[in-house]
Amino acid sequence: MGRPPCCDKSNVKRGLWTEEEDAKILAYVSKHGTGNWTSVPKKAGLKRCGKSCRLRWTNYLRPDLKHESFTPQEEELIINLHQAIGSRWSLIAAQLPGRTDNDVKNYWNTKLRKKLYEMGIDPVTHKPFSQILADYGNIGGLPRAGNRIGSLNRDLRNAFMSKSESAPLPQEAILNASSHSIMTIRTPKMEPIQDCHTNNNGSSSNNNNHCWDLLAELQAIKLVTEASNSTNQETIPPLFFSEGSSTFSWSEFLVEDAVLPSEQQTQCYLDFQGLSSSTGSSSQIEMHDDITQNGLNSEANKTFYDVGETDYGGGQGFAGIDKGGANNAFGASSSSDNSFIDAILDQDGEMSWEFVDILSEPFY
């Protein structure tokens, strides 16, 4: 038992619209305006379903529509918004003047999704595939080093996990995965993931949207849009992720590789820069003296890790790992150097970090 069709399908024309039909719609709308689409076919002299007339108008004939290609700025905004709110095409399109949800959806399905695939990013979760595989492997209870992540690092990890495994939480996490952009996690307090998957009866729900209200979605859109439009990274508040932890220790950021046998384990560390040291360009990042002096940066083919991430794959294959060899993770010269997150620590112990060329460069 379903709703009956909106019109008699045997008696309506389908398929592509002719110029003559377009002219009839335009003439009708210019005279009567939009609304009550079910009566439009009859009044406009069309053998079309009213719904089809509405779609033709909203997706193609509306005078405020853009028909040219998407700009890189629009592309970036779509990706960021999709990451923040998922495939809510109408909400995304509302942030792109002159674009319809159909436009955005088609562009995503034909261009952007493929582009992310080619970059090694899952277009659904916006995570690197290798990380997803690693996460999948961990579900089976792979042995993990109990102390593999420093406490600060663990806080970051929790933030990532809550963001990516539950519904996006606009108050907490805005991931701006654009080139040279800042990712901020605005609220240290993390809500239990379960809250986003459980309704009032305590039963599981696979509809993540239940934990969002419209206001929160709009806040997310606003924040992502602002972040995308911002050219001044310094204006974005840095992350404060460890309450009361104003002192900094490099040991917090050292992790062990729990996958490789102990004799092959790789010491690795986060990639730091002082806020005052650069504009955020990867080529300007310098190794901290303490690390170098400790000998942790001495051998070739060292693996560098993302902020908040650990190595599940034996040292290869997810965003943030440098595949270009020694020191390339610092972005000095190699074309294969890309796609990692730079942590930025200021004098107060507050941290923000940025994706570096995650969109503009391939992963491999």
Added chain:
DNA sequence: AATGAGTCCAACCGCCGCAGG
């Protein structure tokens, strides 16, 4: 030139929420 594969996108489909009776 013919043909098949791949790409793109306009249009369709079915479901949903909302408003009005």
Added chain:
DNA sequence: GCCTGCGGCGGTTGGACTCAT
């Protein structure tokens, strides 16, 4: 509270077009 109609939405389809062989 229920029913109905409408508009909106996201997913999918199918045909036109492009490109490679």
